[in-house]
Amino acid sequence: MAEMIEINQVEKHYGAFRALGPVSAGIAEGEFFSLLGPSGCGKTTLLRLIGGFDEPTVGSISIAGMDMSGKPANMRPTNMVFQSYAIFPHLNVSENVAYGLKRLRLGREEERRRVDQALSQVELSGLGPRMGNQLSGGQRQRVALARALVMRPKVLLLDEPLSALDKKLREQMQVELRHLQRQIGITFVLVTHDQYEALAMSDRIAVMFGGEISQIATPKDIYQSPLSRQVADFLGGMNFLTAGNIATAGEQFSADIPGIGKVTGKLAAGTDTSTAPVIGIRPERLRIVWEGESADPVISGKVADRHYFGEVTNLAVEIEGQEKRLSVVETNDFGADDIPIGSPVRLTYDKDAFVYMPN
Amino acid sequence: MRGSSIRKGVVTAYVALYVAILYFPVLLLPVFSVNDSATPKLPLTGFTLKWYSGLASNETMHSAAWNSLLVGVSAALLSTILGICAARAITRHQFTGKGVASGLIMAPLILPEIIIAISLLVVLLSVGIELSLLTVILGHLLICVPYSVTVLVSGFEGFDPSMEEASRDLGETTWGTLRRVTLPMLAPSIISSLLVTFTISLDEFILAFFLSGTEPTLPVYIWGQLRFAAKLPNVLALGSVMIAASLVMLTVAEIVRRRAEARTAAKTE
Numbered sequence: 189m190a191e192m193i194e195i196n197q198v199e200k201h202y203g204a205f206r207a208l209g210p211v212s213a214g215i216a217e218g219e220f221f222s223l224l225g226p227s228g229c230g231k232t233t234l235l236r237l238i239g240g241f242d243e244p245t246v247g248s249i250s251i252a253g254m255d256m257s258g259k260p261a262n263m264r265p266t267n268m269v270f271q272s273y274a275i276f277p278h279l280n281v282s283e284n285v286a287y288g289l290k291r292l293r294l295g296r297e298e299e300r301r302r303v304d305q306a307l308s309q310v311e312l313s314g315l316g317p318r319m320g321n322q323l324s325g326g327q328r329q330r331v332a333l334a335r336a337l338v339m340r341p342k343v344l345l346l347d348e349p350l351s352a353l354d355k356k357l358r359e360q361m362q363v364e365l366r367h368l369q370r371q372i373g374i375t376f377v378l379v380t381h382d383q384y385e386a387l388a389m390s391d392r393i394a395v396m397f398g399g400e401i402s403q404i405a406t407p408k409d410i411y412q413s414p415l416s417r418q419v420a421d422f423l424g425g426m427n428f429l430t431a432g433n434i435a436t437a438g439e440q441f442s443a444d445i446p447g448i449g450k451v452t453g454k455l456a457a458g459t460d461t462s463t464a465p466v467i468g469i470r471p472e473r474l475r476i477v478w479e480g481e482s483a484d485p486v487i488s489g490k491v492a493d494r495h496y497f498g499e500v501t502n503l504a505v506e507i508e509g510q511e512k513r514l515s516v517v518e519t520n521d522f523g524a525d526d527i528p529i530g531s532p533v534r535l536t537y538d539k540d541a542f543v544y545m546p547n
Numbered sequence: 548m549r550g551s552s553i554r555k556g557v558v559t560a561y562v563a564l565y566v567a568i569l570y571f572p573v574l575l576l577p578v579f580s581v582n583d584s585a586t587p588k589l590p591l592t593g594f595t596l597k598w599y600s601g602l603a604s605n606e607t608m609h610s611a612a613w614n615s616l617l618v619g620v621s622a623a624l625l626s627t628i629l630g631i632c633a634a635r636a637i638t639r640h641q642f643t644g645k646g647v648a649s650g651l652i653m654a655p656l657i658l659p660e661i662i663i664a665i666s667l668l669v670v671l672l673s674v675g676i677e678l679s680l681l682t683v684i685l686g687h688l689l690i691c692v693p694y695s696v697t698v699l700v701s702g703f704e705g706f707d708p709s710m711e712e713a714s715r716d717l718g719e720t721t722w723g724t725l726r727r728v729t730l731p732m733l734a735p736s737i738i739s740s741l742l743v744t745f746t747i748s749l750d751e752f753i754l755a756f757f758l759s760g761t762e763p764t765l766p767v768y769i770w771g772q773l774r775f776a777a778k779l780p781n782v783l784a785l786g787s788v789m790i791a792a793s794l795v796m797l798t799v800a801e802i803v804r805r806r807a808e809a810r811t812a813a814k815t816e
Contacts, residue, residue: 239716240716241712241715241716260715261712261715261716262715262716262717262718262719262720266716267716267717268712268713268716270709270712270713271709272707272709274707274709274710274712274713276710276713276714276728276732277732277810277811278731278732278810278811287714287717287719287727288717288718288719291718291719291723292718319810321810321811335713335717336716336717339717339718
């Protein structure tokens with residue numbers, strides 16, 4: 189696939205403060221690309237640079253092969269869904285959606301057809317005459333989406349579009365947005381601080397910290413093969429272990445972990461082995477060995493704490509040689525929610541479950 | 548319980564007295580304006596409308612009223628336009644000297660008006676500009692702009708800047724965005740600004756007195772009439788008309804403003 193957006197050594201300074209960069213990235217045509225990171229990491233700044241609301245201090249951005257330097261938002265083939273939705277309250281839903289079409293002078297019939305089509309795409313048919321200030325949060329989000337899509341942009345930019353919705357609606361919209369993106373096939377660039385949102389929707393994710401991109405990869409690679417401790421820590425839980433004799437050879441690493449033993453694993457492609465590493469394991473990759481079961485290898489420990497989360501239980505397990513308790517996530521179908529605090533427990537893991545990360 | 552009801556009674560009495568002292572003199576105006584006596588004194592002697600009919604044929608008064616209207620409308624429009632520009636710069640942009648600039652805009656509010664009037668007079672005369680309604684308009688602009696800016700800054704702060712960005716994003720130009728989003732969103736504040744500045748200009752006396760030359764505005768005309776005791780009932784009639792006009796104008800403007808506000812207010816959930 190051709191690159192739709194090319195971000196080339198872009199920096200954004202505010203006075204002496206460098207808010208962003210340097211960052212470089214390529215976003216493919218038809219890709220669902222997410223910028224994920226904590227607040228203040230520069231993800232929204234980058235999105236605004238792509239949309240043309242700000243100009244980069246250094247570097248350039250090109251969209252569909254054209255350099256966008258000096259082109260304001262109204263001259264770019266991008267449209268944005270704003271975090272606040274920015275629905276015009278003095279216009280009704282149809283007028284909101286038709287806002288950008290007015291300048292194209294399509295003729296009344298064609299304009300109406302495209303508005304109706306956009307409204308049906310976001311399942312708001314029939315809501316046209318409703319005023320912009322009489323909509324629910326979910327409806328406003330859909331109007332914002334229709335208003336952007338009706339312009340037939342090459343790239344749709346979404347600035348935390350789901351953060352104002354309640355959990356149930358947010359999950360439903362995640363599915364719908366993903367579905368919509370596949371259906372119309374244009375490039376989506378989503379800004380979010382919600383790791384699950386990014387994992388569930390994206391083709392690729394760029395994880396950002398302190399104004400820079402730490403890693404760009406598919407959701408699965410980001411989660412399973414994080415290239416730094418920071419990325420691993422931001423996406424889900426991770427047990428960082430006390431370890432000795434960490435060594436790498438080719439694509440393999442090995443380490444001695446007190447309380448667990450000698451472990452080996454595969455280095456993720458692109459791992460930086462020049463800095464001090466840390467070894468970790470995701471909480472759900474540790475499993476309880478129930479009575480009567482046999483397993484190899486086995487870690488022995490003691491349940492120190494227990495938190496019930498409905499479908500899963502989170503156990504804190506003390507093992508000898510490890511300063512920090514191991515976090516273990518276990519589904520509740522075998523009774524993990526009933527294990528008494530203080531009781532001994534045996535754990536096992538898959539051989540490839542350990543992760544090597546630059547600290 | 549008892550203590551609180553006594554306190555409530557005291558507060559009510561205080562408020563009643565306060566309102567009475569504030570508005571009683573104003574109420575006397577229409578009463579004496581229909582009294583059949585050349586001096587505003589009790590007891591009332593009889594009902595008449597002759598002071599009002601006297602107004603209708605008074606051409607000097609008509610031209611003063613026309614001058615005031617001209618000055619008021621011009622000052623209100625110019626002040627609101629300048630206010631929109633200043634308020635937009637203050638709320639939407641960061642620039643060096645912003646604090647100083649907004650301070651200077653607000654300064655006429657605290658400067659004694661007579662000082663402003665005399666300084667303006669001295670400068671205008673030394674530069675050789677003749678006194679006219681235009682100089683009055685400029686003077687009024689100085690004291691009206693701070694009010695416009697105050698009203699419009701809160702208007703700009705009340706609406707989400709991403710709406711203007713959304714308009715740009717949807718292909719609209721800067722001017723198109725101003726026309727299709729910013730001005731409609733600001734309509735309530737613009738109406739308030741026009742109203743406030745028109746009212747300020749209409750009854751402003753000191754600047755108008757110093758700067759109007761041979762074309763008096765209504766307050767300057769009224770002040771001139773007060774020297775003749777016989778004209779007092781006419782002035783009272785004129786004052787009553789002005790009160791009535793103000794009330795009508797205020798009511799209409801408030802209705803329009805509320806409509807505009809209901810249209811632009813974001814839904815609060």
